Amino acid sequence: MKVYILTSKEHADLFYDDKKLIEACKENDIDYEISIWDEDIIPDNSIVLFRTIWDYTKKEAQFRALLEDFNKRNIKTINPVDTIKWNMDKSYLVELYNDKAPVVPTYISKNYSHECIAKSKIEYPLVLKPLVGASGYDTFLLDSKDSVVDASVLLGREVIIQPFMKDILSEGEISFLYFKDRYSHSVIKSAGNGDFRIQEEHGGKVKRYIASKEELTYIDNILSKVEYEWSYARVDVVRSEGKLLLMELELIEPELFFRFSDNGESALIKSLGL
Numbered sequence: 268m269k270v271y272i273l274t275s276k277e278h279a280d281l282f283y284d285d286k287k288l289i290e291a292c293k294e295n296d297i298d299y300e301i302s303i304w305d306e307d308i309i310p311d312n313s314i315v316l317f318r319t320i321w322d323y324t325k326k327e328a329q330f331r332a333l334l335e336d337f338n339k340r341n342i343k344t345i346n347p348v349d350t351i352k353w354n355m356d357k358s359y360l361v362e363l364y365n366d367k368a369p370v371v372p373t374y375i376s377k378n379y380s381h382e383c384i385a386k387s388k389i390e391y392p393l394v395l396k397p398l399v400g401a402s403g404y405d406t407f408l409l410d411s412k413d414s415v416v417d418a419s420v421l422l423g424r425e426v427i428i429q430p431f432m433k434d435i436l437s438e439g440e441i442s443f444l445y446f447k448d449r450y451s452h453s454v455i456k457s458a459g460n461g462d463f464r465i466q467e468e469h470g471g472k473v474k475r476y477i478a479s480k481e482e483l484t485y486i487d488n489i490l491s492k493v494e495y496e497w498s499y500a501r502v503d504v505v506r507s508e509g510k511l512l513l514m515e516l517e518l519i520e521p522e523l524f525f526r527f528s529d530n531g532e533s534a535l536i537k538s539l540g541l
Contacts (some may be wrong), residue, residue, distance in 0.1 A: 272300070
């Protein structure tokens with residue numbers, strides 16, 4: 268059966284790291300087709316693998332409509348639609364925190380205004396970012412109440428407020444990659460070019476990270492609290508006072524860093540059960 272690999276128009280030929288998925292499909296005799304998520308029509312009863320749909324947050328209503336359309340037409344998505352919907356809204360961080368997962372303190376404002384910072388009781392420096400967002404866009408670091416950073420683009424929007432985790436500047440953010448409940452590989456991402464964001468498009472750097480057994484046990488515990496099905500997961504954490512804290516759990520379209528893995532792309536394709 269064919270798998271439709273969804274991407275964005277910007278990455279119509281796939282992001283360079285995801286090209287390894289094509290090799291894995293060929294090696295496993297799986298038919299595939301690369302499709303633009305907001306342009307191409309996927310046939311009924313198909314199988315879809317979400318990949319570099321990295322502009323979906325800018326077209327949220329259209330993306331949500333697409334998910335409903337997939338459900339109506341019996342299109343199986345990987346990850347499943349219910350999982351995608353749950354993970355789109357970063358309220359899941361509060362959910363996991365309430366379930367005793369080690370999460371960076373998170374305050375959610377459904378209608379952000381400057382007064383929300385005081386209500387959050389989160390101390391400066393702090394980070395503001397959209398409740399539905401990706402890739403560090405519209406994300407702002409405020410070092411004090413007198414900060415001159417202009418975050419007005421967030422006014423009236425759904426926003427999360429978190430303390431700025433200073434260790435992200437010294438050590439970086441660690442990402443643990445899993446395919447079908449099995450650990451695959453890890454990377455560590457560090458900020459660059461004077462920016463606090465660790466994404467490569469903002470000047471960040473990435474290298475392979477060797478995870479310890481203790482760390483993997485810790486990450487397994489976080490994933491055990493997720494009540495939704497998934498075939499791929501990226502767990503982003505930062506170390507604070509020696510303890511790993513969850514920054515984000517990526518179950519929609521995370522960069523999977525196959526280039527730092529030992530056949531991670533093949534593990535993902537095989538997990539589809541085609």
